[in-house]
Amino acid sequence: MKPNAVELRAVSRRYGTGDGGVPALDHVSLAFPTGTFTAVMGPSGSGKSTLLQCAAGLDRPTSGSVTVGGTELTRLSETKLTRLRRERIGFVFQAFNLLPSLTAEQNVALPLRLAGRRVPRARIREVLQQVGLGDRAKHRPTELSGGQQQRVALARALVTRPEVLFGDEPTGALDSRTGREVLALLRGMVDDDGRTIIMVTHDPVAASYADRVVFLVDGRVGGELTGASADVIATRLTDLTGLTGLTGLEAVPC
Template identity: 85%
Template structure:
């Protein structure tokens, strides 16, 4: 797939293998994808299809065995570990199924943490705005144990957004939530794309969650097996069933 200057993330011929020699296991095999700025993309596929590996390579959390990954015009594959860490810290946001909040810190302190780790003193107004963006302006002084699961995930979203990242990666962000709370978190992600032009790339196994995206990309055995634009839960479920049905 050809990329353009409008792409927030671009992968070209990316492969990722674990192990060496004849025992090497391919998690991704010659994957080329582009994620345009200001769009919401869901990545789906059967278990073991390479979804999380794709996310980790695209976000700079893992290095591909071969191929090219570009985030916001910066080629990742040749960066030193230090420069890669700085890029992840300043230009990429992460949200995962596990909220990964520090229990001893308040919501505001958890949100401010990425800025403190980069040596910057977070402005109180900026932290407050990030919490307001996820509907938790009145929970700034609460610790994680004083928040519901959905509220903790919202804090994790605010923490991911505090650096104003070029792209937000989400790995099963609603997997630990009940359906109603999950819908609220998905609505927040959708609003971020529509209202602020945020780029979101989300791995999910849930067709309903994926239907919130602009596009769904399907992986099977480390290969891209098509995509759907303006997807619905029904069309996604049908496509997944076709992918998982053994061929004669």
């Protein structure tokens, strides 16, 4: 049995205080085994992004615990938490967040430079080659397509050899063909390299690339599917979305 790369135990996150407080997560317990690809889905306002932020150490839960690779994040100081994120966690977002004045290889090297670490040129070229951009190292973002820019962002996330890669709608800004190429790349990183990926998405096609799809409803786990097709995932999501009109989920942060 594979060890867990990330574990959430009874995690709650509440925004605001008193009667005006809004619960985004409500006692969520989840485990993400090492070397697996998990998609997190749910209706708007179900707590998807809050879950990702708490799991990745970008936000602290109001209660409960989060563990990454055996390290409990909720016990760490801000300095140690920042170091852990830099060294052990990778992030890919819908926005590519590349610096326009830097080349692809300079953008990829940025996390190492910010951490005050040596930047081995061979490692930069290695991750660019891994995402299919070995011949684009000297190109700036304006000289790259949207899909290529997202590949640079992915290489930047991988350069520190993170234990877990978190994606927040990583294909949301891409056309369907380019999105599928990026998703196939992510799938290969799990199958070939044993990478652990946790991805928030609204797209059933994107979620179908994952081993498991976890659904959130009203800040709670609302079930999961394993090895499901895009059609099956879409049907389950439609059913859950129908419930939101009854529960007032639209008032909860996503």
